[in-house]
Amino acid sequence: MTRVAVNGLTGRMGGAVVETAADRDVEVVVGFATSDVERAHGVPVVHPDEAADALREYDAEVVVDFAAPEGALTVADACAETGVAMVVGTTGFDEDGLDHLAAVSAEVPLLKASNFSQGIQVLQRLVGEAVRALDDYDLELMESHHNGKVDAPSGTANSILATIQEERDVDPVYGREGHAPRDEDEIGVFARRAGDIRGEHELILAGNDEVLSLSHRAEDRGVFAAGALDAATWLVGRDPGQYEFGEVVDAS
Numbered sequence: 001m002t003r004v005a006v007n008g009l010t011g012r013m014g015g016a017v018v019e020t021a022a023d024r025d026v027e028v029v030v031g032f033a034t035s036d037v038e039r040a041h042g043v044p045v046v047h048p049d050e051a052a053d054a055l056r057e058y059d060a061e062v063v064v065d066f067a068a069p070e071g072a073l074t075v076a077d078a079c080a081e082t083g084v085a086m087v088v089g090t091t092g093f094d095e096d097g098l099d100h101l102a103a104v105s106a107e108v109p110l111l112k113a114s115n116f117s118q119g120i121q122v123l124q125r126l127v128g129e130a131v132r133a134l135d136d137y138d139l140e141l142m143e144s145h146h147n148g149k150v151d152a153p154s155g156t157a158n159s160i161l162a163t164i165q166e167e168r169d170v171d172p173v174y175g176r177e178g179h180a181p182r183d184e185d186e187i188g189v190f191a192r193r194a195g196d197i198r199g200e201h202e203l204i205l206a207g208n209d210e211v212l213s214l215s216h217r218a219e220d221r222g223v224f225a226a227g228a229l230d231a232a233t234w235l236v237g238r239d240p241g242q243y244e245f246g247e248v249v250d251a252s
């Protein structure tokens with residue numbers, strides 16, 4: 001039974017992780033959030049500033065994090081202090097935040113992914129292949145999420161963009177307005193926020209009188225929670241360092 005602490009326990013993903021853990025060989029022993037609540041989903045809630053003591057007290061082996069960048073970094077420091085592994089699902093880090101996580105991974109095993117669905121792993125491979133094969137087609141990237149999402153574009157959209165940029169030298173244009181002729185080397189990136197859309201991503205490649213569309217739609221937050229818990233059980237006991245979700249998927 002893997003003993004998991006959840007950062008962001010009171011949030012949308014925190015609830016999904018507890019629900020998904022119930023069907024697995026995983027026990028959620030404690031959670032972190034800044035709001036003043038004692039328990040959420042039946043699990044004790046502790047302020048992130050007290051995370052190191054709580055990780056020791058509840059004997060946690062790994063943190064699963066779906067919170068906010070500032071809170072993720074606070075809890076990452078607690079992991080480094082206590083030797084607890086960390087799975088980072090939070091998105092929206094700036095460069096300093098990413099450097100901070102890299103420093104933590106020198107102390108403990110750390111696996112960060114902007115999307116814990118298996119479908120997005122496959123989509124990333126298809127994107128690389130399509131952009132290589134259709135190397136002069138226009139590219140446009142769209143994502144849609146629920147109205148509570150605070151970062152834009154999504155972490156997944158940024159990861160897809162990074163995959164494209166490994167193949168082609170494209171400059172992102174974030175939305176268009178007014179007189180905005182398209183440059184040959186640009187890629188439009190668009191973020192929509194509405195209702196409770198779980199997460200949709202689409203890349204179109206257009207040229208030569210045709211349009212290729214590569215898209216993915218998450219239908220339930222359970223898909224992300226399941227991937228993150230797979231990553232958590234896989235990560236426990238590994239050497240310090242930064243790991244990729246693709247390694248977890250390939251091992252299963």
Ligand SMILES: NC(=O)C1=CN([C@@H]2O[C@H](COP(=O)(O)OP(=O)(O)OC[C@H]3O[C@@H](n4cnc5c(N)ncnc54)[C@H](OP(=O)(O)O)[C@@H]3O)[C@@H](O)[C@H]2O)C=CC1
Nearest residue numbers: 008010011012013033034035066067071089091114115116
């Ligand atoms: N990698 C992936 O597959 C996925 C990633 N995500 C990412 O996960 C993150 C959370 O998403 P979601 O659950 O929808 O967001 P919510 O806003 O629903 O939840 C955020 C949670 O984080 C807590 N929180 C906020 N600030 C801090 C802090 N400083 N320290 C600790 N906890 C904090 C909130 O509680 P409180 O306000 O009480 O502190 C709340 O529990 C986002 O970055 C999102 O993009 C989401 C889905 C999948």
Ligand SMILES: O=C(O)C1=N[C@H](C(=O)O)C[C@H](O)C1
Nearest residue numbers: 091114115149154155156199
């Ligand atoms: O905030 C969300 O909900 C999601 N965030 C991740 C992202 O930013 O890519 C993953 C998923 O799309 C859901």
